[in-house]
Amino acid sequence: MNNIGVISYGLGGLSFVLLASLLLTSWKGRIKGGLLVVAVVVSAIWNFIHVYDSIYYTIPESLMVALDVFKLTSWIVFLLELLNSSETKIVSDRIKRSAYVVISSMVIMSVGIYVYENKTFGIDDYLVISLYCVLVLSLGGLVFVEQLYRNTSTEQLWAIKYLFLGLAGMFVYDIFLYSNNILFKEISSELWDARGAVYMILVPLFAISAARNPEWSLGVHVSRNVVFYTASMLSVGFYLLVISISGYYIKLYGGGWGTFAQILFVTLTGIVLSVLLFSGHVRARVKQFVGTNFYSYKYDYRDEWLRLMRILSESDKGGMLIEQRVIKAVSQIVQSPAGCLWVKNEGDLYIPVAHWNMQVSEDFVLKSSDKLIAYVMDNQSIINLYEYTSQPDLYNNLTLPTWIDQINKAWLIVPVFLDTDLYGFIILTRSIGIIEQTWEDGELLFTVGQQVASYLAQHESAQKLAESRQFDAFNRLSAYIVHDLKNVVAQLDLVVSNSVRHKSNPEFVDDVISTVNSAVNKMNKMLSQLKKSRFSNETVSKVNVDQLLEKVIEQRSSELPIPILEKSNVEVCIEANSEKMLSVIGHLVQNAQEATPDDGKVHISLEENKGMVIIRIIDNGIGMNQEFILNRLFKPFDTTKGNAGMGIGVYESREYIQNLGGHIKATSEPDKGTVMTITLPASSY
Helix, strand or coil: CCHHHHHHHHHHHHHHHHHHHHHHHHECCCHHHHHHHHHHHHHHHHHHHHHHHHHHCCCCHHHHHHHHHHHHHHHHHHHHHHHCCCCCCCCCHHHHHHHHHHHHHHHHHHHHHHHHHHHCCCCHHHHHHHHHHHHHHHHHHHHHHHHHHHCCCHHHHHHHHHHHHHHHHHHHHHHHHHHHHHHHCCCCHHHHHHHHHHHHHHHHHHHHHHHHCHHHCECCCCCHHHHHHHHHHHHHHHHHHHHHHHHHHHHHHCHHHHHHHHHHHHHHHHHHHHHHHCCHHHHHHHHHHHHHHHCCCCCCHHHHHHHHHHHHCCCHHHCCCHHHHHHHHHHHHCCCCCEEEEEECCCCEEEEEEEECCCCCCCCCEECCCHHHHHHHHHCCCEEHHHHHHCHHHHCCCCCCHHHHHCCCEEEEEEEEECCEEEEEEEEECCCCCCCCCHHHHHHHHHHHHHHHHHHHHHHHHHHHHHHHHHHHHHHHHHHHHHHHHHHHHHHHHHHHHHHHHCCCHHHHHHHHHHHHHHHHHHHHHHHHHHCCCCCCCCCEEEEHHHHHHHHHHHHCCCCCCCEECCCCCCCEEEECHHHHHHHHHHHHHHHHHCCCCCCCEEEEEEEECCEEEEEEEECCCCCCHHHHHHHHCCCCCCCCHHHCCCCHHHHHHHHHHHCCCEEEEEEECCCEEEEEEEEECECC
C-alpha cells in the first residue's frame, strides 16, 4: 500500500466532496452551476479511484489515463460554457460545438484504447496515444483559461480570478506530469502521488469563485462565524505544529543547551500566540479577509441589522445615551474604535452632541451654510478623509473646516439624513480592521445613517412630547398661582384702601402703605411675566452688550460674591429682546454666585471675534463634571436646588440663545470652577 498516495488523494477527494456538498445544497438549476457541480463530483470520484489504486494496485494504467481524460473534459466543458456565456460570448456556438466534437473523440479514443489493450494487444503505443490526449486536453484547457482571462473585464476580474488560478494550476500540473512521462518513458511516482494534495490546495480557489459569482446560482453560504473560527482553529493548529517541529529540532541539535532553548522557544511562541488570539486588530483583519474572499458580499446584512437594532434598543442603565449608542452602532460596522455625532439645532448650527471613546471640543461647530454641509447635501455620500488628502479632485476640491485636523485619526464622515434633510453627521476614527473602504462599506454606512436619523428623530420627538407635557403641567400650575396671586393682590389693594382710616398713626400707616404698594407692584409684574408665553410677541432690537452687562452687575451686586465686569472697551450690539437677555445673563450670573463661596470670584468678560459676540461668565466655585454637563445641565425640570428651583432656567437660557442663532456651552471641572460661554451673532452698532 502506498501511504503517501492514499493520504494525498484521500485529502483531495474529501476536499472535493465537501465543495460538492456546498454547491449541491445551493444550486438553483442553472447550467453553469450544474456543470461546475459535475466537474467537482467527477474530480471527487477521480481522487477516490486513485485512493483505491494506491491500496490495491489493480487498476490498469490505461484506465487511469482514461479517467484523467474524463476529469479534464468535465472542467473544459464548464470553461466552454463560461466562454460562451451571454456576458462574455468569447467563443461562438459553432466553435463550441467543434470543441465538443474534438473532446468527445478523445474520450472515445481513450476508452477504446483501454478496451483493446485489455482484450488483445497490451502495446505501449496505444498508451502513448492516451497520454497525448491528456496533454492536448490540458493544453486546450490552459488556452481556454487564458482566453477567458484576457476577455474578462476589470470589474469582473475580482469575481473570477481565483477560478483562473485553480484551473491553470490543474492544467499546468498535468502538462508537466505527462510531458515528463512521454520524455522519460515513465511516470514519476512522487509527482503522481502529490497530485491529490495539489488538487486539495486548489479546492478553496474554486469555492471562492463560486461564492463570488451569484449568476452561477451557487449561493455558497457557510456562516461567517463558522468560517472565521474554523480558519482560526486551522491557523492555530498549523502554528502549534510548526512550533512542535521547530522545538524538536532545537532540542535535537541544541547540544547541552537544547532542552533550555526548547523550553524558552515554546514559552515565547506560546506568549506570541496568546497575544495574537486576544488581539482585536488581528481578529478584525481575519474577519475582513473571510468576508472579502469567501462571500459574494462583504457583510452579512442580516447579522448587521440585528446587531444595529440590539445596540439601539439597549437601555440607558449602562450610562450610555441614545446618541452614544448610535455612534457605537455605526462605528462597529467598519471596526472603527471611536466617533462623534453632530446634530443640527434650532439655530441651524451643527454642534457635537455626543462622543464615543473620544473627546472633541464644543467649539467644533458648523453653520448650515458651511461648504462641508453643502457638499454632503449635494452628493449624499460618505467622505473618506484619507482619500480626500491623497486625491482631493475626487471631492470637487471640497474645503473642510480647519478643526477636523485636530481630531486624531479622523477617517470617515458619515451623513445622517432624515428624508432629504441633513439631520447631522458622524465622524469616525481610523478602522483597526478595514484598510480600504469599498462601495459596500459606503452604501451600508449611508443606509444605516438614514436608519439612525429616523431613530434619533423619533427619540427627539418623544422627548419634546414629554417636555411639552411637563410644560403643560407647569402652565396649569402657573394658572393656579395666578389665581392665588390675584386674590393676594385684591386683599392688598383692600388693605391699602382701608389704611386711610388709620391716619392717627402716621408713621405706621406710611410704612404699611409703602410696603404694601411695593408688594403689589412686584406681584403685578410677576403676574404679567407668568401670563406671557416663552418667546411670543417679544420686541427685538439692537442691544448694546456692554451696557446690558453693566445692568446685570448692578442687579446682582446685592449678592455675594459681587460680580466683576472685565472692561474690554468693546462696543458691540446684538439683535435681541433686552429684557429677555437681561434675564438670561442675570440667571447665569446668579447660578455662578450660588455655586461660589462668598469670598470667591465671579467675573464677566466680553469680546468680539469674526462677527461673533462672546460673553463669558467665569467663577471659581464647586464646578461640575462632564457627565453632569452632558446629561443634566440643560435638561428641563432637572434641578439640584431641591424645592427651591424648577430646573428650567439654564434650559430656557439655552433655548433663547439658540433662537437668536447663537449657542451656549459650559466648561467646568469639579472644585475648580465653571466657564459659561455665550456666543451670538453681532449686529452693526
